[in-house]
Amino acid sequence: MNYNILFCGLMCKTFDTIMRLMIESARESDYLVTTVTKPLLAPYSVIAAEMRLVGSSKKDITKIVIDYDSVYTGEPVAMHLTPKIMDTDQTDDQCHYWGVIGGLFKIISDISPACITSYLIDKNMNAELAIFKQYTIVSLPFS
Amino acid sequence: MYFMGIINSTESLIEYINGVNFSSVYVEENFPLAISGTFRTQAVNAVQYLLASAVVGNKAIGFFHQIPKISFDRPLRGICIFVSANLPEELETPVFFCRKPENITDIFPRALKTSADTNMPVQVIIAANILNNYMTVPFPTGDLDRVLPYLNNSTFAAKRNIHSTQQKLTAAYTALRTSIPQHEMPENMAFELTSEEFPLYIFPMKIPEQEKLFVKLKNIHTTEKNLYFFHKLIHILHDLDIDLSPDLQNEPLATNVYLCPGCPFAALYANLPLKDVIVFTSVRCEAVKNLYPVEQISITEYMGIVSRKLSVATLFVGNVSEALPVKNILLSNGTFVLMNDCGEKVPFPYISGPTKLKIVRNTVFPYSCKNIKKYSILRNNFKKCVCYKNNTSAECVNGSHCPAMICRENRIHINVKLCTGCRSCVPYCDKKAL
Numbered sequence: 001m002n003y004n005i006l007f008c009g010l011m012c013k014t015f016d017t018i019m020r021l022m023i024e025s026a027r028e029s030d031y032l033v034t035t036v037t038k039p040l041l042a043p044y045s046v047i048a049a050e051m052r053l054v055g056s057s058k059k060d061i062t063k064i065v066i067d068y069d070s071v072y073t074g075e076p077v078a079m080h081l082t083p084k085i086m087d088t089d090q091t092d093d094q095c096h097y098w099g100v101i102g103g104l105f106k107i108i109s110d111i112s113p114a115c116i117t118s119y120l121i122d123k124n125m126n127a128e129l130a131i132f133k134q135y136t137i138v139s140l141p142f143s
Numbered sequence: 144m145y146f147m148g149i150i151n152s153t154e155s156l157i158e159y160i161n162g163v164n165f166s167s168v169y170v171e172e173n174f175p176l177a178i179s180g181t182f183r184t185q186a187v188n189a190v191q192y193l194l195a196s197a198v199v200g201n202k203a204i205g206f207f208h209q210i211p212k213i214s215f216d217r218p219l220r221g222i223c224i225f226v227s228a229n230l231p232e233e234l235e236t237p238v239f240f241c242r243k244p245e246n247i248t249d250i251f252p253r254a255l256k257t258s259a260d261t262n263m264p265v266q267v268i269i270a271a272n273i274l275n276n277y278m279t280v281p282f283p284t285g286d287l288d289r290v291l292p293y294l295n296n297s298t299f300a301a302k303r304n305i306h307s308t309q310q311k312l313t314a315a316y317t318a319l320r321t322s323i324p325q326h327e328m329p330e331n332m333a334f335e336l337t338s339e340e341f342p343l344y345i346f347p348m349k350i351p352e353q354e355k356l357f358v359k360l361k362n363i364h365t366t367e368k369n370l371y372f373f374h375k376l377i378h379i380l381h382d383l384d385i386d387l388s389p390d391l392q393n394e395p396l397a398t399n400v401y402l403c404p405g406c407p408f409a410a411l412y413a414n415l416p417l418k419d420v421i422v423f424t425s426v427r428c429e430a431v432k433n434l435y436p437v438e439q440i441s442i443t444e445y446m447g448i449v450s451r452k453l454s455v456a457t458l459f460v461g462n463v464s465e466a467l468p469v470k471n472i473l474l475s476n477g478t479f480v481l482m483n484d485c486g487e488k489v490p491f492p493y494i495s496g497p498t499k500l501k502i503v504r505n506t507v508f509p510y511s512c513k514n515i516k517k518y519s520i521l522r523n524n525f526k527k528c529v530c531y532k533n534n535t536s537a538e539c540v541n542g543s544h545c546p547a548m549i550c551r552e553n554r555i556h557i558n559v560k561l562c563t564g565c566r567s568c569v570p571y572c573d574k575k576a577l
Contacts, residue, residue: 074397
């Protein structure tokens, strides 16, 4: 399958960490990965990056929006992951970012979450790991 | 941070720039790159600063939202690089284009070398896609040489020799073609679309090898604002019949726009009746431009506009540092809100906090975009906070565009790490919850 995943969020540090982990995870699963970033309008503006995963020669592309902070206002997309859809709360320490990204592994089941799990274990981020694991197994409304 | 072989292009670029030992660095206000400049001034003056620095042999680099016109008549002994995220309006110097993250590591070192070889400033245009993107190849180590500046009585009297400049440009182009070969352009070309082809560099003169690249080119697709640049390009390639059509639109934003917490513009628009006022500003901020009807001009231009009393109300928003050279002639016809970025004195009343703005008049705002002050953090009365519970939109979030407000458990929560206590959100809440 081919995927176009738009990531958007406000907290650049966690956003950046997850982007790197996702690129690595997708590459390990033999996807061809390209990233396109959107302009940053102001230092605290929304960071948006599109990750294009090519996994087959078919022309079908599944569009997914990973909307960490409920900031997406573009065209409606069937697979739109927000904290509200994931039934998690936005937190000051960005724990919900890990929950939302957990949902992505539910949609793209051939990408292994091992890279993220091992990163969170390595960094002793137990709360983040718990929420990530919780949402990789949760049932999504559209999955 | 190098992490699993994946490198953030912005971090890597900053690391490279720090490694090159630039003597003069200019970063225009709000340029989206976390690098600090050695000089603060308006973009037009910064060009002269960087060129003069390079004339005596220094390495100089400047980051601009839009590169102003570069006019230089002295040969440079050092390196001078102008970086921008937008296409220039003039084509006076070699221009390098970075549209894909994988090109960035080649382009910057080559731009530096071209500037050294041609004794000319060089422009590097980085597409929006370059910043904050991800790549796997790190930058090569920067050129760590420190060149001692050299100045004598005739340094600034020397004039650029046009004939030798053309020879140097041709030689530099030939050398560049062997190190970064370019392939022929197809019938269509567009800078704004990553799917379309675009050259990696363009030199501002007729070079037969360069012209060969464009022989098949029939159409240039672009947006209205980049027309100037392509007119100049077609002028250089004047033997070719190329259709230039401004048929592209700026891509609509797919997300909400947020300002910085404590943004002075959020405070202005929340506290002042600006509905019938034409607001001018010298502050370059894409988010502000997106959200508010502001016109981008310098303080000098504004003083020209209000040199006679106008029938409409106007307001100029700028920094105190820009007003210092003209503080003795600030005219009574205009109205100024100057943001205190340097602690210097201007003859206007100073206010202690953003909420003290009540009527449109000459004022010094307590801080600028560079030094946003923190006040006591705002609290939310959860009993009164009912917008989300009633499934209505929260005006405090929509009106203030503040990233410190988050929705949790159907209520607005204030992110204490971000909130500066500017209270720009307060006027928008009719429930008095804030």
